[in-house]
Amino acid sequence: MSAGYPFSAIVGLADLRLALLLNAVSPGVGGVLVRGEKGTAKSTMVRALAALLPDTAAVSGCRFSCDPAAPDPACPDGPHDAAAPGETRRARLVELPVGATEDRLVGSLDLERALAEGVKAYEPGLLAAAHRGLLYVDEVNLLHDHLVDLLLDAAAMGTAHVEREGVSVRHAARFLLVGTMNPEEGELRPQLLDRFGLTVEVAASREPRERAEVVRRRLAYEADPDGFAARWAEHDAALALRIEAARALLPDVVLPDAELERVARVCAAFEVDGLRADLVTARTAIALAAWHGRTEVEASDVRQAAQLALPHRRRRNPFDAPGLDQDKLDEALRDEPEPDLPDDPDPDPEPDGPDGSGGSDRPDGPGGPGGPDQDGPGGGGPGGGPAPQETAPPEPPRNASSDAPAAEQPPPARESTAAAAAPEQPAVAASEPFRARLLAVPGLGQGAAGRRSRAETGTGRTTGDRRPSGPVARLHLVGTVRAAAPHQAARGRRGPGLVLRRDDVREAVREGREGNLVLFVVDASGSMAARARMRTVKGAVLSLLLDAYQRRDKVGLVTFRGAGAELALPPTSSVEAGAARLAALPTGGRTPLAAGLLRAHEALRVEHLRDPRRRPLLVVVTDGRATHGPDPLGAARRAAGLLAAAGNASVVVDCESGPVRLGLAARLAADLGGPVLGLADLAADGLAGLVRDLRAAG
Template sequence: MDDLRLSLLLNAVSPQVGGVLVRGEKGTAKSTMVRALAGLLPSIAVVDGCRFACDPAAPDAQCPDGPHDTAAPAAERATRLVELPVGVSEDRIVGSLDLERALAEGVKAYEPGLLAAAHRGVLYIDEVNLLNDHLVDLLLDAAAMGRSYVEREGVSVRHAARFLLVGTMNPEEGELRPQLLDRFGLTVEVAATREPVERAEVVRRRLAYDADPEGFAERWAQQEKELAARITAARALLPAVLLGDPALRQITAVCAAFEVDGLRADIVMARTAVALAAWAGRTEVTAEDVRTAAQLALPHRRRRNPFDAPGLDEEKLDQTLEQSAAEEPDGGPDDDGPGPEGPPDGGGPDGPSGGGQDAPEPEASGQENSGEESAPSRTAPAPPQPAAPAASPYRTRLLTVPGLGEGAGGRRSRARTDSGGHTVRAARPTGALQRLHLAATVQAAAPHQLARGRDGRALRLRRDDFREQVREGRESNLVLFVVDASGSMAARQRMSAVKGAVLSLLMDAYQRRDKIGMITFRGSEAVLALPPTSSVEVGAARLEQLPTGGRTPLAAGLLRAHETLRLERLRDPRRRPLLVVVTDGRATGGSQALPDARRAAQLLAAQGTAAVVVDCESGPVRLGLAAELAQHLAGEAVRLEELAADSVTHLVTDLIHTDRGHSKQKEAA
């Protein structure tokens, strides 16, 4: 946990570092570490009675509770740790305006949100990867600008919102988009220790705390007091720390060598290196500060693909730092980065020693090969063939669930939504007014103004006049893949194309914020290879290891899909499913195999499941069984070669050319 501890302390010293994202498996005390930080932060002085924690020495000129009397006595309180629940609404985060009073009385009745409560403190988001994207965007924008804005129907409120942002997540439950990862200053990976002695000490301390919480806290009080004093001293030293040109050149050279997008990484590394120097009690940034800053600020910014794991090549980092340090201080702009003989030629993950967190990729491949070599030694009626590699992914056509849903926000199917999207109509509010439809409200109130005695100055409104917006946007879905891994699909080139198609659909699901699940069927059974999850990375890994061979129990695969979707409807009734069956439509295992598969498909259709069959049949003679299966599912059939988005464009182009050709033939005739 050393990296996590250091990252939290550096942000405590310099909140401009930009916060911390903590990635790790469950049960690793991520939340405990974050909550412990608040007790180490110095207390703050606030304007007495201000709901926005304004600093008496420099009150916010735009504070809704202002203007403040700087001569009034100040109050002092502990630094707050504000926790953001997963199901939080936008109004709870930024605060809400009483629109009825604002329109009828002209009063700005503003109720502060969690951003106001977190000002000059810590904002902690547990399971940040499960938060809706638009809420994460809102939080990160506020953290970057240091200010929160509330704009509703011409009524505007803004206030300062500077806080230390900390998020925790379990990657198994889904990833953040790379654009959102980039907005966190630092990212650390945490895992439980595998050393029995250390694990025993953790258990021992926890039991001691449970037995005597006050005595346990007293035992560590002096160390915590010393740590808090060191944070205060580092904050005081921070303005005096010098970031020299050699250190700055190392920072920019490292960012250029690792090809990170934009310049945010350079700025974050510079601020982190300065904070490291202040934490160490120094007034000058060293090369070791730059190295540590790179290890904390760069791994999550190197992702180029949704399935890439964060990581940093340590050997390449060392070579870049050494090369930059060896350059002439007076070198021109062309000398400020790795040259043609720089680190990309050595020390990469393909080098002799691997190095860094990129190295496990060849190891994973080796483990797969090891499994393949041992496979023939196992006796089985239909031994699986070696797993075929997936073809390169591509952009797929959009597959949607028909109708209008009400599920979690996303980018796939049409849905009613409380945020995002566009307004389609106005309606009477059923509860508290959330999004006022101004034109419809005025239109509803206008015919009654004479009867209400309007004197020409203000619009006289009543509760029944108010109308709110009904918005339509996009939702995320549960995309359940049912993949045929039987002998009829076992041709290596064919299975490679099938895996490439499924991988492309997985990438599409990642971009559209869907949950995904995967069922595979071969031999005599169907297996839930991946229970529904938000982690498409796990789905890609299971797909890569998928063996093929044996009979084709199509009915078993469809029945397993029926049962999986039944359970998911109980867990998450608002999320609509999309069933994607990847098969050639064949069913083997007896004379009843095909009729059983058709009955299973009809059962799914009766359940109202939206379905798409990706037809993998190839060759000059086609039986059309996949298309028949799609009819029984009441769904759509898509040929494998037509799944790519480009193929739709080519199809339209071919039709246009065909129509033009026919027209020319008619003119010639």
């Protein structure tokens, strides 16, 4: 087996390197979440860290790696004899795959043996294997939320619990947790982000020499893995020794009250929720001091700790990017806050000059470079010279097909005659989003856990029972007793106990909620821009995107205008990407409704092959007009029939406004087999404000 890539040989990524080493020194920091684009050596660095971790002593034969010096009294493999022989193990690197089940993560109980034989047959999971080692979760943002909750609970509490119908097992689970993710594939919920101690953003270097060095070292490693690792072995050994020394020093590190107050001041300045940020920042600062061989935390430690512990706790809505304002951080770190400026803008005015001008002879008085009249008419320019020529106001926007200002253009003609010549309009900002009503897929699904449509899930209310097709994960006790009761006499039952057979066991059927694929098909043609409705339409779609984020959906975006349609955003878990594409969406041209529907049909077909259990919800945002092609309305109706025949659930959002309405969106909804909603009907509350926006746009 060839050697792994050495930790010391990785080029750049200084923040990630430090965050991982600090967690190796003090696992109490709470782990690291690594965010970054693909191909940035995130996984390589995490796997290389495991080789630097000190060896651990464990009780021989214990599946839970109990420490011989202090064995866990509740260990399922215990009790352990204090004189039992121990063994030395390398620190384990355990990887949690995205498709893991709850039983694979926390372990499972054999409920059939527990009922029939009265024994606790427990099979440890990955949390047990990772105890006193490193647990690595690649693509943690794609892991089901309930698994992330279990994972972070175990990391915070240091124990894992398995509960099955009154039978429970507990074991120690303390590990260094590292998760990696590509934000383009979706974000973690803020509650889950907060549970990671530190977060680091990584990106590939744009410096050619550094990129060349990365490639050079990688090629050298692939040509001779063992030889390459040997060349870096001394560097890795030095890091491993430094980790051990910092661990030994950690209990002696002191956090002075002045630095603790600095930690609290920084966290308060950035308005982070709760006190977890304060604890993590303090622990990180202590680990930093130990890493640098000091026994007292300094201000520089607090600053570096804040830069690692606070950025992901600053998000106020799902579309905010993590980050810190460096100026605000500097201000919060100051020993003494600056006093507030008085309300009087000139508390110590100069005595009036001979002409009563109030000090006009000062170098920066009126007419000087710093005076209040500097930029006004007749004001001096920089350095006291003549004022630069005043910049002319911007010209009114011009129509692409005319030299006259837009304000002088005649009113738009009917779309049937002018849509072909409608120019492309620049993207407009979305109106203020609102809380959207629930749009759900009819029927009962079996997709990924979420919060939108009814589905058969592992959690939720119990609706029935059935015979299990594999290992029993959710025992239905009443159903099991009911199945066994008629056979007790034939089985020779003589006492109060129930005679059970394997065929009697029933598992619970539970109903919860699933996440769906919400595919938006947005009309960006000239008819949307002509009535100045795009701002309101974008606000409505943005509101639905926010709703999709909260309900853990995948989203996609198809737009159509001019002569065709495009898949502006392939189905993804990143609603942030959907919001960005929506913000940059221009409008103009004819209305190729049929092309938009056919493009949506193709996108849904391809996505069904990739993820067949996730049911789609098609949201068509249009006024129902179709003006492109020889038979535009007929082609649109045929495309709608194709989508309906494929069994796709759909909702049409009618954007038509004005006193005269054609009702084309309602006809489209009938062809799709779904309901039609007006823009104002999308809001769960606050309808009055949206109606006002619609009236203003119309």
